[in-house]
Amino acid sequence: MGDSSDEENLGTDWLPYSERDDWADVTPLPQDDGPNPVVSIAYSPKFREVFDYMRAIIAKGEKSQRALDLTTEALNLNPANYTVWQYRRDILRELDADLQDELDYLDEVIRQNAKNYQVWHHRRVIVQMMNCAQWELELTQNALDNDGNAKNYHAWQHRQWAIRTFNLYDDELEFVNRLISEDQRNNSAWNQRFFVLKHLGFTPQVIERELLYTMNHIRVIKNNESAWNYLVGVLRQSPRGQLNSSPEVVQFSEGLYSAGNRSPYLLAFLIDLYQEQALQRREAIDNNQLAQKVYTLCEDMATKHDVIRRKYWSYVAEHLKTQLSKPSSTE
């Protein structure tokens, strides 16, 4: 990272470009920051010199091995410089370089800068140039397995892109299963599960299996928003797309409630379930009863189980009242 430039500068083995024979033909080009610059960075001497030479090389349009090495050094000092990354790609194309080496280089750079947009973008372009995503699942798996990084947005995004572009869906569910079993609250993994199954198709059998899978996880950790959101998402994939599409899920959720569970996510689900029915079966005799359940649950949420959202739950109850008082339903 650029943050390390101070300490690097203390290193003794670094020879300034101005003292290197093989760079004697290059005149460094300082940055033109205007007469009265603002937000000036107190660049280290090394940073300044590397970028002075970088500008000189770009202005010359030199695309050579030494230019490539210079970009390595510049990007080590500032991996967020998207123009230098682009110049590096232009060099690689010009030299017809071995891109496998570039992937190896990137393995290390990504390991050190796993949350930097430019490095992942570079990786994507190189993989596109090679038209080969052989190493992408392993790369992203390593990034996600790295302690505390199982939700790294960049890694997931890259992984999805590789899977989508190169049709690598085959073993993904297995990977997702492992991550969810390691941490049931890993929302990224649940999202990836949805992504894979959406591709494979939410057939009635898949929906049934997924609902079962999710209910089994909720049984273990009831207060887990990720699993509840996924459950609702899958129910919406059913032909009717409604929360009461699966009698098993209705029974399951009402059973949890009867057994005394008061997880806000369970209660929110029941509120949505009853609300949806109340609005759809407005002529039914139990309509008022359904609405009443919603009001009671909202009241309990606001006063006991989800107090931080008390204004929201009052709003939900009011919203339903308003909708039910409208003369006719166009739902």
Added chain:
Amino acid sequence: MTDAKEPEPVLLSKHAKNLLRFLHLLPARMSSHDSTRSTIVFFAICGLDVLNSLNLVTPQMREDIINWTYGGLVVPRDDEKPCGGFMGCRAMLPQTEDAHLLECMRQYQWGHLAMTYTSIAVLVTLGDDLSRLDRKSIVDGVAEVQRPDGSFSACVNGSEDDMRFVYCAATICHMLDYWGSVNKETMYQFIMRSLRYDYGFSQELEGEAHGGTTYCALAALELSGQLDRLDATTVERIKRWLVFRQMDGFQGRPNKPVDTCYSFWIGASLRILKGFELTDYAANREYILSTQDKLIGGFAKWPQATPDPFHTYLGLCGLAFTGEPGLSAVMPSLNFSMAAHAHLKQLHEHWRASKGLCHLSIDGSGDATDAATTKKTTSSSPLISAQ
């Protein structure tokens, strides 16, 4: 002595001094921010504005900031690809008289949507009249980086494309009151394709729903006049996802820790959907203040973490939404003050009343009578020369 029950104060003047410092010299450890210097100006200037402290920026400093910002403007020639916009840094501007070298360097000078957005926002906040901008050239640059799927890259070469740049594209076109050949329909399609099963928006397509990208999506819909295309049920479900992000402060995704910046991203999203009043203001405020650095000012993402301009600015905006005394109102979708937005609307009226786009792209001198009515305009200032 403060009563234990009394809420902790927001250290307004310390925050102002903290932000002011970043406008001057930054330490070497911030070298990795070299390519995004204009975003630091944005956080500092817009933060000072929200703090009602722009008076701390001296007239000379103000001129310097405006001139430095315009110095990053890329204006392509007719025979060059449409890469108009701001660079946000000077790494690709060499100090040389050599015409050949300067010419070669142009191939690597492109506007960047995030830098263009923040640069224009800074100019508007400082009361500049944008008369030195060729609006068409910039919006041509925006249209050039739109992808067939409706998404946007940051620049013509070497950038990823995702919801962040959809947002930046929308802010730029909205601020310049001109959409040119930007395709709002495909933009809308891309945004809606990124709405997830839990009703947050992802960075792109089927990624995980995220607070920052949900903000980008909703703000882009509002700024492009397409928010009312969301049906009532969808709006309620998005509100649910957003409201559920509150723990005390706000988190960016389910089961992630809270972070000061989401008081803005989620708060602004809810403001756009007119649901912010459904949140718990006191808990939100208390969390943001737990990340306040009492010694040097500024807010951090977490308590005891190091403050930075990004979290400082977004923390202030988050507090402004709850009506914190001493802070100016913030316009959610553009992410700067309502006062700056009022100035922008005056510019729009002026542009619409005058001869329109051609007038501005050829003659940037502005209209003297109108300039007089526009707050703190710089259009008539002879001090400013092109760099």
